[in-house]
Amino acid sequence: MRTSTRRRANGALECEVLAVLQRAGGPLTPREVQEELPGALTYCTVVTILRRLHGKRVLIRARRGLAFTYAAV
DSSP, X not given: OOXXXXXXXXXXXXXXXXXXXXXXXXXXXXXXXXXXXXXXOOHHHHHHHHHHHHHTTSEEEEEETTEEEEEEX
């Protein structure tokens, strides 16, 4: 028996991540973003989305210890 997996529409995950950062009022680490997102997304998935949004110049990032923090532009 095959279980169906629900996929988000193109860009939906990026919109969710961006919304989390806009509500935060300050920069967040990928772990902090992951904790705010609904569902069970892996850390690597969140980092990938953050990197893509940064590459599109939608986010800025800065170092905090060993990690980056991200904030909406």
